[in-house]
Amino acid sequence: MYGMIHRAVRQMVFDELGEDAWLALEQKLDIGPSELLTGMVYDDALTIAIISEASARLNLSIDACLFEFGRYWIKYAERGPLAAIMNFTGQNLGSFIENLDRLHLAVSAAMPGVRLPSFTTISSAPGHLLVEYRSDRTGMEQFVTGLFDGLLTRFHATGDVTIAEHKASSIIFEIRYQDGI
Ligand code: HEM
Structure with missing residues (x-):
């Protein structure tokens, strides 16, 4: 990476x-x-x-460390030079996740050889999201879970991030949450 x-x-x-x-x-x-x-x-x-x-x-176990690193990455990106792009990506959890591919596309414009994941919102209702994650890497599930968990914190929400389904070439994440104040 x-x-x-x-x-x-x-x-x-x-x-x-x-x-x-x-x-x-x-x-x-x-x-x-x-x-x-x-x-x-x-x-x-x-x-x-x-x-x-x-x-x-x-x-920590490797999975627990990947989860913590996912949460950490959100805080890390919120400070310093990446803060602007994070703010630009979305003002709530749903729109932020909708725009994740755009975020990656923007940062990767000058990154030859980058292998980026792709996220698609497949269903969105108040307090509930199903997001499809695709990557040519394996073993990143707990990293992604930690990233989504960090996004809940970013948007002052509380909730749970779980894996709903392992498909042949993607993984469906389920996010259930309650907006904070
Ligand atoms: C400004 C913020 C961000 C920047 C600059 C950024 C940039 C990157 C870069 C450079 C990589 C490594 C790709 C490689 O080396 O091949 C990566 C990977 C990844 N990013 Fe981001 N990213 C950001 C935010 C996010 C957020 C908010 C998520 C939330 C879901 C996310 C999800 C991932 C995942 C899951 C990977 C692992 C790659 C894979 O699964 O194949 N990123 N990102």
């Missing part, structure tokens, strides 16, 4: 455990600043190795 993602994992480990924990992780994996370049594409195996080391240090 793009180095931008590695940098966000680094920031999560920094925030939770401090700089020493991240430096120990770098040493263990024999990586350094050259594996963290925002605009470079790295093998997914490296991304998974970083997540897996982070999960051990955070005392």
